[in-house]
């Protein structure tokens with residue numbers, strides 16, 4: 001590599017990284033000028049880039065020019081203040097700096113010995129976060145439990161499902177897998193279904209229990225009890241209940257205490273998925289939503305959603321770490337080391353699917369230190385206030401309705417169908433979604449609740465202010481007027 005960029009050269013790094021930081025800072029400064037949802041067609045990039053990699057090095061300037069003109073049109077701007085789709089995925093200066101440091105050190109911290117600080121900082125910051133959330137002591141590293149950073153909530157639910165499955169198989173015999181049954185609601189994230197598929201749970205043994213507006217789309221413990229009783233009578237083995245605090249469609253909150261008690265009585269694993277709403281529970285006024293977490297075996301929150309920690313960083317706590325380790329541990333000779341054998345150190349490779357792992361705790365640590373708990377709480381409160389404001393705007397226009405109770409920073413709403421509407425507003429709201437997203441001015445997403453096509457307005461991007469919510473509402477109102485005029 002005589003010409004161009006060397007793989008490692010401190011001065012070249014300094015110069016080029018400064019240019020990259022400038023590029024990113026300029027991007028954040030001008031982020032509102034981009035269409036929030038990328039407007040390109042599938043395959044657009046194939047026509048813009050060469051068929052094969054360059055034989056000779058190019059310059060960073062060439063690459064950045066291509067990023068500007070060819071990549072940026074194909075980017076959906078998740079950090080835009082006008083992004084209200086899905087759930088937010090926060091970037092922040094602290095999170096970004098932590099990512100940068102992690103990229104710079106570029107360690108692969110699968111065992112304690114491969115970088116003791118990576119393991120020990122992860123243990124400490126997850127204890128910190130557990131204390132902020134007031135999780136029961138059993139989830140802290142000082143006892144039999146502890147926290148671990150997974151990449152995503154999907155990985156979190158998979159690893160605990162594997163631990164629960166193996167615990168059940170040890171008890172009932174390895175041939176009993178065909179009788180193992182999992183319970184959740186029809187509002188549970190699809191990651192549990194995927195976890196069941198991977199874990200070899202028979203598809204017909206995953207009970208997706210129906211919810212309704214009568215419980216605000218929360219899981220009814222009576223339905224769980226009845227279903228479990230029927231299953232036991234039929235010779236099945238109930239072994240896993242997943243509850244959600246803040247479901248993806250409407251942020252429903254399942255009753256943790258009641259579900260946890262059922263799980264305990266039947267010796268089942270109880271997992272709580274608070275991927276999105278866990279962040280809100282750092283505020284004293286919202287932490288009651290996780291009352292009952294003391295019954296849980298595992299608890300998960302995505303700090304990369306609404307906790308200013310750049311993707312990816314999903315915090316998982318378990319009460320009994322040995323259950324995870326029994327399922328996921330392997331000990332090949334080439335990884336053997338004195339510390340693992342003698343000192344009882346944590347080797348996080350045994351708490352997750354892959355071997356290699358990034359130094360993700362750095363960014364979570366920096367977020368907590370550089371913002372502090374009080375600012376993080378105020379950050380959550382601000383978004384919830386903005387969602388309340390949007391909800392008031394919806395209520396003020398009789399053409400719209402709020403379609404599910406708002407609990408956190410998500411508002412589910414829809415344009416009311418006219419009396420002559422054949423499909424209860426399905427097409428009307430589908431077209432409204434399409435029109436506002438095509439405008440490039442805002443990006444929202446949708447769901448279906450009780451058969452109704454519903455629009456989701458999830459406040460939570462770090463740059464969103466009241467003026468953005470007001471402007472978003474005007475975009476929705478204008479497009480609704482155009483659509484209704486055309487009917």
Ligand SMILES: Cc1ncc(COP(=O)(O)O)c(C=O)c1O
Nearest residue numbers: 152153154189191247248273275
């Ligand atoms: C409640 C809930 N659980 C799980 C997930 C899956 O998250 P991840 O992408 O981290 O796997 C989501 C994603 O939005 C979610 O809302």
